[in-house]
Amino acid sequence: MMQQVIEVTGLTKEFKNITAVNDLSFSVQEGDVYGFLGQNGAGKSTTIRMLLTLITPTKGNIELFGMPLHSYRREILQQVGAVIEKPDVYKYLSAYENLKLFARLSGVKVTEQKLMQQLDMVGLAARAKDKVQTYSQGMKQRLGIAIALVHDPKLIILDEPTNGLDPQGIADIRNLILHLSREMKKTIVVSSHLLSEIEQVATKVLIIDQGKKIIEGESAELFDPAQTIVELTTVDNVFSLRQLEESRWQQNLQPKRGDVLLLKLDRKLIPQLHRDLVNMNIEVLSLQPRHSLEDYFLQVTSGNQHVDAFTN
Amino acid sequence: MMKKTGKIILFLFAMQASIMLNAQDMNVLVQKVKAKLDLVDDYVADGKMKTDVAFIKAPIGKIKIFFKKPNLFKIKRDNGISILPKGGVSVNMSSVIAMKDYVALSAGETIVDGTKTRIVKLLPMNENSEIILTTMYIDETNLLIRKAITTTKENGTYEMQLYYGAYANYGLPDKVIFTFNTKDYKMPKGITLEFEDGDKPTEADKLRGRKGKVEITYSSYIINKGIDIAVFK
Amino acid sequence: MWTLLQIELYKIFRRPRTYIAFVAITALITIVQLGLKVDGKEYAAFVMADLSNTLQIDGKIINGYFVCYVLLQLLLVHVPLLIALIAADMISGEANMGTLRLLITKPISRTQFILAKFFAATIYTILLLIWLAILALFLSMWIFGTDDMFLLKNNYAVQIENADIFWRYGGAFCFAALAMTAVAALGFFLSQFAENSIGPIVATMSIIVFFTILSTMSIPIFNTIKPYLFTTHMVAWKEFFDVKVNAGNETIRGTIQRPDRIINSTLILLAHIVFFVGASLYVFKKKDVLS
Numbered sequence: 001m002m003q004q005v006i007e008v009t010g011l012t013k014e015f016k017n018i019t020a021v022n023d024l025s026f027s028v029q030e031g032d033v034y035g036f037l038g039q040n041g042a043g044k045s046t047t048i049r050m051l052l053t054l055i056t057p058t059k060g061n062i063e064l065f066g067m068p069l070h071s072y073r074r075e076i077l078q079q080v081g082a083v084i085e086k087p088d089v090y091k092y093l094s095a096y097e098n099l100k101l102f103a104r105l106s107g108v109k110v111t112e113q114k115l116m117q118q119l120d121m122v123g124l125a126a127r128a129k130d131k132v133q134t135y136s137q138g139m140k141q142r143l144g145i146a147i148a149l150v151h152d153p154k155l156i157i158l159d160e161p162t163n164g165l166d167p168q169g170i171a172d173i174r175n176l177i178l179h180l181s182r183e184m185k186k187t188i189v190v191s192s193h194l195l196s197e198i199e200q201v202a203t204k205v206l207i208i209d210q211g212k213k214i215i216e217g218e219s220a221e222l223f224d225p226a227q228t229i230v231e232l233t234t235v236d237n238v239f240s241l242r243q244l245e246e247s248r249w250q251q252n253l254q255p256k257r258g259d260v261l262l263l264k265l266d267r268k269l270i271p272q273l274h275r276d277l278v279n280m281n282i283e284v285l286s287l288q289p290r291h292s293l294e295d296y297f298l299q300v301t302s303g304n305q306h307v308d309a310f311t312n
Numbered sequence: 313m314m315k316k317t318g319k320i321i322l323f324l325f326a327m328q329a330s331i332m333l334n335a336q337d338m339n340v341l342v343q344k345v346k347a348k349l350d351l352v353d354d355y356v357a358d359g360k361m362k363t364d365v366a367f368i369k370a371p372i373g374k375i376k377i378f379f380k381k382p383n384l385f386k387i388k389r390d391n392g393i394s395i396l397p398k399g400g401v402s403v404n405m406s407s408v409i410a411m412k413d414y415v416a417l418s419a420g421e422t423i424v425d426g427t428k429t430r431i432v433k434l435l436p437m438n439e440n441s442e443i444i445l446t447t448m449y450i451d452e453t454n455l456l457i458r459k460a461i462t463t464t465k466e467n468g469t470y471e472m473q474l475y476y477g478a479y480a481n482y483g484l485p486d487k488v489i490f491t492f493n494t495k496d497y498k499m500p501k502g503i504t505l506e507f508e509d510g511d512k513p514t515e516a517d518k519l520r521g522r523k524g525k526v527e528i529t530y531s532s533y534i535i536n537k538g539i540d541i542a543v544f545k
Numbered sequence: 546m547w548t549l550l551q552i553e554l555y556k557i558f559r560r561p562r563t564y565i566a567f568v569a570i571t572a573l574i575t576i577v578q579l580g581l582k583v584d585g586k587e588y589a590a591f592v593m594a595d596l597s598n599t600l601q602i603d604g605k606i607i608n609g610y611f612v613c614y615v616l617l618q619l620l621l622v623h624v625p626l627l628i629a630l631i632a633a634d635m636i637s638g639e640a641n642m643g644t645l646r647l648l649i650t651k652p653i654s655r656t657q658f659i660l661a662k663f664f665a666a667t668i669y670t671i672l673l674l675i676w677l678a679i680l681a682l683f684l685s686m687w688i689f690g691t692d693d694m695f696l697l698k699n700n701y702a703v704q705i706e707n708a709d710i711f712w713r714y715g716g717a718f719c720f721a722a723l724a725m726t727a728v729a730a731l732g733f734f735l736s737q738f739a740e741n742s743i744g745p746i747v748a749t750m751s752i753i754v755f756f757t758i759l760s761t762m763s764i765p766i767f768n769t770i771k772p773y774l775f776t777t778h779m780v781a782w783k784e785f786f787d788v789k790v791n792a793g794n795e796t797i798r799g800t801i802q803r804p805d806r807i808i809n810s811t812l813i814l815l816a817h818i819v820f821f822v823g824a825s826l827y828v829f830k831k832k833d834v835l836s
Contacts, residue, residue: 049835077650087643090644105653107652366794368704369790370704370795371704371796398601
């Protein structure tokens with residue numbers, strides 16, 4: 001049976017006049033690659049920092065590995081490795097020295113061989129003894145990941161891991177995540193403001209905006225290209241809605257967003273919908289299908305609307 | 313009128329004669345004391361020196377005292393710092409009596425530490441002499457100087473009190489207390505680097521008044537064994 | 546905790562900035578020693594000028610012990626600024642480097658983390674003072690030899706015998722270490738409140754300078770607050786160099802004139818340390834690490 005690795009309920013964080021995270025609840029199962037998606041300032045980093053005890057929640061509960069976080073902090077963090085935003089290490093030390101230092105902090109007895117293996121895994125073995133101040137951004141990112149992995153954690157949290165990287169660097173991170181998940185069976189939480197990054201690695205996705213959950217669901221469902229959201233604007237939405245509710249399209253109806261009617265359906269059925277709308281005497285002003293989650297994500301998160309469209 | 317003048321002249325003559333006689337008597341006494349002191353050509357003494365000045369806290373120090381006739385005198389502390397009145401301590405009467413060209417006058421008698429002494433004033437004839445006046449309290453019986461008060465041009469007035477014991481036959485004291493004037497002490501904070509408010513000397517010190525004292529206690533003398541003159545450099 | 550402490554010390558001593566203080570102290574001390582070696586007699590004559598009107602003071606006044614005393618008087622006003630360079634950087638420096646967030650996600654308690662950092666800062670302080678002692682005391686003893694110390698206080702002078710001095714320096718350096726630890730504690734505390742080092746370092750230095758001025762000025766209105774300022778008590782090391790006298794005004798070997806002042810100042814400095822470290826713990830445990 002899959003263990004619940006992260007269980008968050010009612011999580012809230014208030015800073016002076018700002019509510020950065022607002023009554024957020026989600027769960028991460030063992031083996032998930034959990035994508036945490038939202039625009040900049042949505043509350044992703046704040047949520048992650050609360051998971052890592054960098055920030056104290058105002059309200060709510062966090063359990064990791066079935067244990068309350070604040071009561072079993074030490075035991076839990078021994079199983080967690082994290083890269084938070086741009087990973088910063090001690091620039092006046094070498095990669096090897098940094099890795100050794102953080103390994104000791106993680107309570108791990110490491111040999112030189114093990115440390116070099118870690119550095120080799122992230123492609124830094126050749127520069128292991130060079131001072132970090134001579135490294136590129138991508139190299140520092142890889143060192144950050146090596147530090148996160150040195151104590152062989154069960155849960156890996158990556159906050160915006162591709163920030164500032166070139167396309168090759170981004171691809172490397174993506175491949176690493178997939179490797180950690182598939183070969184090493186790690187549970188991974190990865191946050192990003194780039195849908196395309198999450199789309200390629202995540203098994204589950206949580207979209208957050210202004211501290212609130214927008215959508216949570218399986219990636220297969222959220223990113224299924226066959227499924228689409230159709231946005232329908234008519235002359236008389238009241239009449240149109242009544243007609244659709246009495247038709248076979250009733251189960252496809254989604255909660256309205258303002259003056260726009262929403263239907264979730266297989267895109268192959270769009271022509272059929274067209275015909276039925278004409279037959280039902282619904283005067284259509286606009287019928288707009290969303291071909292991927294991206295358009296929807298942008299609109300939803302910038303429009304500040306809660307929509308449970310993809311949740312069953 | 314003539315009778316009156318004559319009487320005055322006679323009186324003055326008598327006074328002069330009396331003074332001359334007095335001076336001659338005192339000179340004799342001083343020469344006798346000097347002769348006794350002249351028995352010592354040199355000595356090396358071990359002793360302890362205590363400097364007692366109101367505004368100085370100082371430890372007792374072991375010293376060696378060197379003397380060579382007529383007036384070479386040196387105090388050497390075994391180790392450490394010695395504090396003496398300006399001009400050094402000539403805790404040594406030979407150097408006072410070594411003075412030439414002086415007039416010695418009796419100023420009566422008094423008791424010093426239970427001993428009857430003759431008060432003798434020595435006035436140097438030489439105007440350039442550093443010493444202006446020395447008053448000696450001489451124990452005539454033993455030919456020992458019990459006390460001396462010396463006034464100098466440069467270094468003010470100091471007083472010496474001498475106590476004798478085993479070496480009295482040589483005119484060498486067991487203990488000398490040398491008393492001198494000191495000025496008020498106050499150091500600018502820029503020199504001491506003590507910017508906090510300082511302590512005042514204790515009440516007892518204040519009561520001592522402003523005179524400072526150097527007390528030398530002699531434990532032994534080595535007399536007339538010869539001393540290299542280099543010691544006094 | 547021991548591992549944490551080792552790691553903190555390792556970080557401190559791998560950083561080039563750490564050695565600025567050691568170099569500065571070396572330069573200051575050797576320059577003063579050179580000056581006194583060349584012109585020591587003139588300096589002694591200048592210092593003793595007032596006393597020389599009535600007294601003749603013979604002996605090796607400019608000796609190693611005296612030189613060390615002069616150095617301590619000069620340096621223990623300035624060493625706090627060098628301590629602040631490290632202590633005030635302990636937390637803010639990590640925040641500035643971005644490593645603080647990484648450290649806090651490790652399985653170490655915040656209490657242990659703070660205490661390890663403070664102890665590391667304290668060890669640095671002690672090592673700095675040991676270096677100071679080696680140069681100011683032992684090197685001076687080697688260059689200038691030893692003899693009695695003749696010290697001028699504001700209202701009186703003290704002569705301490707040669708054999709009675711060394712243990713006093715032991716006490717004085719231990720006390721100085723405590724005083725400097727109080728400075729480190731202040732800098733450490735201020736370090737909680739910034740994400741760059743400049744602010745806490747400057748704030749620590751400013752407080753020390755400001756309080757030192759208040760402590761040293763003889764203005765009645767300041768006298769009420771002086772007893773509570775740690776800078777007032779930092780100079781109590783000098784009490785080791787004052788001796789009791791007996792009824793005959795002879796110094797009594799092995800005594801201290803006002804041991805109560807040393808004890809009182811020790812307690813106040815300890816209280817400051819406990820307060821600043823306690824406050825640091827309290828603040829840090831509640832701190833949201835946003836850097």
